[in-house]
Amino acid sequence: MNGEDPGDGGGRVPRRAAWTVLGTDIGPLLLAATENGLVNVVFHAGDAVRGRALARLSARLGAEPRQDADAPPLAEARSQVEEYFAGRRRDFTLPLDWSLISGFPREVLRALASDVPYGSVVGYGDLARRVGRPGGAQAVGLAMGANPLPVVVPCHRVVESDGGLGGFGGGLETKRTLLALEGVLPAPLF
Secondary structure, three states, rough: OOEEEOOOOOOOOHHHHHHHEEEOOEOOOOOOOOOOOEEEEOOOHEEEEHHHHHHHHHHHHOOOOOEOOOOOOOOHHHHHHHHHOOOOOOOOOOOOOOOOHHHHHHHHHHHHHHOHHHOOOOOOOOOOHHHHOOOOOOHHHHHHOOOOOEEEEEOHEEEEEOOOOOOOOOOOHHHHHHHOEEEEEOOOOO
């Protein structure tokens, strides 16, 4: 996974973004990208959620995002996410704009994106150790909850050390569905 790092976003210069909503097995996903790469993925992107997400994104970027599914690099992100849900893609090879997150959460998410492959899981504590913070499992959990790029940066692959699913911003059914898609859990019977 490619990872552009344009800084913290800081709001100094307005940055343009394009967005689209994609229908998936887990419901509508909002995808947004800047010229630097995919910047945001939002679960359950019905009208109300989409409106709030776009308002937050506008405030962070300093410019109102425009709906344009074919804008680069959004078109490629859309294509790769569709391939993932169709079972034809295991790794995302997208430029990512990390400007919506910084510090320890960014460090953890970048490690997750590069070190935890499709079809595998990692415990919160193990991921904390991987980034040099033994005992930082709770901080890793907070970083997962702040992930602006779920699915592409696979926070659904982080589980409790006892095998429990742990929490998930998209809801536990969504986490189960993603883990079943990757073969980690059996697919639901109905």
